[in-house]
Amino acid sequence: MSADLKTELNKLTNVEHVATQLYDKIKDSKLEENLPFGDHNDDELTKLQVENTKLKHRYAIIKKSILSLQSQTTSEMHDDDTFAITEHLEKVFTQAIATAYPRFSNVPAIIAAVNASPKFGDYQCNNAMGLSKKMKDEGINKSPRDIGLEIQRCCPASPIIEKIEVAGPGFVNIFLSKEFAVSSLTRMLREGVKPPKVPRKRILVDFSSPNIAKQMHVGHLRSTIIGESISRLLEFLQHDVIRINHLGDWGTQFGMLIAHLEDRFPNFLNESPPIGDLQEFYKESKKRFDADESFKKRAYNRVVTLQSGEPAATKAWQQICDVSRKEFQKIYDRLDVTIQERGESYYQSRMLTVVEFLRNKGLLELDDGREIMWPDVNKSGIPLTIVKSDGGFTYDTSDMAAIRCRLEEDLATWLIYVVDAGQSTHFHGIFKAAERAGILNPNIHRVDHVQFGVVLGEDGKKFKTRSGDTVKLSDLLDEGLKYSLKQLQERGRDQILTPNELVEAQEAVAYGCIKYTDLCHNRISDYIFSFDKMLDDRGNTAVYLLYTYTRICSIARNSGEDFSNLAEILDKFQIVLEHEKEWKLVKTLLKLHDVLMKCANGLFLHFLCEFCYEVCTVFAEFYDNCYCIEKNKAGEICKINHSRILICEATAAVLRTCFHILGLKPVAKI
Numbered sequence: 204m205s206a207d208l209k210t211e212l213n214k215l216t217n218v219e220h221v222a223t224q225l226y227d228k229i230k231d232s233k234l235e236e237n238l239p240f241g242d243h244n245d246d247e248l249t250k251l252q253v254e255n256t257k258l259k260h261r262y263a264i265i266k267k268s269i270l271s272l273q274s275q276t277t278s279e280m281h282d283d284d285t286f287a288i289t290e291h292l293e294k295v296f297t298q299a300i301a302t303a304y305p306r307f308s309n310v311p312a313i314i315a316a317v318n319a320s321p322k323f324g325d326y327q328c329n330n331a332m333g334l335s336k337k338m339k340d341e342g343i344n345k346s347p348r349d350i351g352l353e354i355q356r357c358c359p360a361s362p363i364i365e366k367i368e369v370a371g372p373g374f375v376n377i378f379l380s381k382e383f384a385v386s387s388l389t390r391m392l393r394e395g396v397k398p399p400k401v402p403r404k405r406i407l408v409d410f411s412s413p414n415i416a417k418q419m420h421v422g423h424l425r426s427t428i429i430g431e432s433i434s435r436l437l438e439f440l441q442h443d444v445i446r447i448n449h450l451g452d453w454g455t456q457f458g459m460l461i462a463h464l465e466d467r468f469p470n471f472l473n474e475s476p477p478i479g480d481l482q483e484f485y486k487e488s489k490k491r492f493d494a495d496e497s498f499k500k501r502a503y504n505r506v507v508t509l510q511s512g513e514p515a516a517t518k519a520w521q522q523i524c525d526v527s528r529k530e531f532q533k534i535y536d537r538l539d540v541t542i543q544e545r546g547e548s549y550y551q552s553r554m555l556t557v558v559e560f561l562r563n564k565g566l567l568e569l570d571d572g573r574e575i576m577w578p579d580v581n582k583s584g585i586p587l588t589i590v591k592s593d594g595g596f597t598y599d600t601s602d603m604a605a606i607r608c609r610l611e612e613d614l615a616t617w618l619i620y621v622v623d624a625g626q627s628t629h630f631h632g633i634f635k636a637a638e639r640a641g642i643l644n645p646n647i648h649r650v651d652h653v654q655f656g657v658v659l660g661e662d663g664k665k666f667k668t669r670s671g672d673t674v675k676l677s678d679l680l681d682e683g684l685k686y687s688l689k690q691l692q693e694r695g696r697d698q699i700l701t702p703n704e705l706v707e708a709q710e711a712v713a714y715g716c717i718k719y720t721d722l723c724h725n726r727i728s729d730y731i732f733s734f735d736k737m738l739d740d741r742g743n744t745a746v747y748l749l750y751t752y753t754r755i756c757s758i759a760r761n762s763g764e765d766f767s768n769l770a771e772i773l774d775k776f777q778i779v780l781e782h783e784k785e786w787k788l789v790k791t792l793l794k795l796h797d798v799l800m801k802c803a804n805g806l807f808l809h810f811l812c813e814f815c816y817e818v819c820t821v822f823a824e825f826y827d828n829c830y831c832i833e834k835n836k837a838g839e840i841c842k843i844n845h846s847r848i849l850i851c852e853a854t855a856a857v858l859r860t861c862f863h864i865l866g867l868k869p870v871a872k873i
């Protein structure tokens with residue numbers, strides 16, 4: 204709210220206050236004399252009445268000036284229409300409430316999109332009931348309907364609002380302006396889909412984060428998919444995003460791996476060891492570690508040499524990491540994931556300093572030879588183990604060092620950890636402890652553990668292969684490719700598409716399905732992994748969305764005209780919104796910014812999936828009812844509705860934006 208507006212509102216509040224006092228005075232004086240209201244002629248009362256008239260006059264002037272100031276701010280907002288509609292309406296109606304009832308100027312407007320019949324408007328302001336209750340508590344009786352009417356009267360003009368209606372017991376129904384919709388859509392077609400404006404932040408997203416020498420499992424796959432999409436969403440909103448792979452590349456297990464490497468590949472310093480299956484290698488070394496005392500001793504020694512930075516041990520460690528790194532990278536390439544590696548080893552020296560820091564602050568306590576830290580001053584919950592009894596560090600230590608580095612060195616103000624729900628106690632402890640240590644300040648920093656549920660097999664049990672082993676991710680992706688190829692062949696697409704187009708479609712469908720199935724459920728719940736379900740072309744699936752998108756793209760192509768230069772078309776043809784289905788589709792498209800904001804606020808991507816599905820189903824309604832191209836009996840094109848094809852192009856542009864965030868690769872031909 205502008206400073207001018209605030210001053211005017213303050214004036215109004217004062218006048219309202221004086222007016223109430225005056226009213227009470229008049230009422231009391233009448234009660235005293237037992238006279239009916241307005242039927243008094245004593246001097247005192249006349250004076251009060253004159254004053255009352257003056258106040259009324261002043262009140263009206265101030266209200267008028269507020270209204271004009273408000274329309275100024277709302278049209279300023281419109282100069283650049285890259286805002287979310289709900290957010291804009293919240294501002295407009297918060298101002299309306301403040302003008303109508305200055306003492307409630309801090310009550311935020313409650314705005315909801317209306318999905319029922321269009322006669323109830325497109326959005327609703329739902330404050331009337333609440334305000335009526337508030338007034339009742341003050342002893343004032345005002346019906347929600349009257350309050351609704353007053354809000355309507357005080358609503359500043361907004362270019363996005365066509366009209367406001369008060370219905371029933373006080374519903375304030377808001378109808379969007381078609382003029383605004385056409386101008387937004389035209390702009391979008393000319394300039395591309397722009398993000399809503401939000402204050403830019405530096406955000407660090409910690410995701411994927413598998414462990415060296417261990418299998419990357421479906422939990423890591425979920426983290427990879429969700430983390431990538433969250434990063435894309437926040438980048439689209441113009442934030443400065445740092446994507447971090449917090450690899451498990453440090454710890455005592457490396458001692459035995461190095462010792463085993465020395466024995467199996469004595470020439471490792473000169474030649475990279477041909478380790479095919481690192482997991483098998485891990486198992487072998489673990490067996491020796493448990494059975495052979497001298498091997499165990501050497502393994503412990505290698506931990507010490509590695510941590511002190513000794514070159515041979517460091518080289519061995521790097522080579523082991525390289526084997527895993529290459530495997531992980533193959534998965535990232537297939538899924539089009541970009542991430543920067545910064546494993547636990549990165550924090551080795553920072554762990555030393557963070558331990559010193561916590562110790563100096565007196566936050567570490569001795570417990571059975573370990574040094575622990577209580578996240579809470581009251582010692583509730585579970586303590587973190589900062590230093591083990593043998594002097595080594597733990598997962599807690601590396602995360603304390605990491606959080607400090609991210610906030611103090613990277614200067615991120617928002618940290619996002621995309622890790623399974625099983626680690627929620629760990630992260631809760633880290634966040635609390637960081638706050639207690641003064642590393643994290645909740646007034647400046649935001650931290651989120653973006654947790655997610657487990658992937659289940661079709662039998663409802665934990666996802667495993669038929670033989671009961673954990674599923675290898677590369678095998679899973681291969682299987683997806685097989686399924687999607689089979690589906691494309693069943694549709695005879697292998698006959699129409701070129702071999703390259705077929706591979707492109709096959710990958711888009713397979714990887715798209717796997718990602719979309721993960722993202723379209725509320726991430727907190729578990730979900731069942733089934734290729735048959737995810738490849739269904741009806742319902743909320745990637746296949747349905749990709750097919751709809753391809754169909755939309757083909758409309759302009761089939762018109763026989765060149766729609767590649769939209770600006771040129773827009774110079775010649777206007778978008779008109781006459782048919783109710785055209786209007787419904789455009790209003791749906793305009794929800795994009797609201798949906799993006801909602802996804803970013805709670806870090807939930809299923810809202811975006813639901814939105815894509817809504818766009819596609821509303822598009823189908825539009826397409827069934829509105830001809831874009833008309834053909835004569837001979838099957839020749841006789842009329843092209845340019846406005847409608849432009850609406851199709853806008854739909855495709857909105858879907859493309861969402862697909863990019865969700866990691867779906869749109870293909871022009873399927």
Ligand SMILES: NC(=[NH2+])NCCC[C@H](N)C(=O)O
Binds near residue numbers: 414451602620
């Ligand atoms: N900062 C973190 N702790 N990130 C998540 C690490 C996940 C860990 N490597 C695991 O596989 O469970």
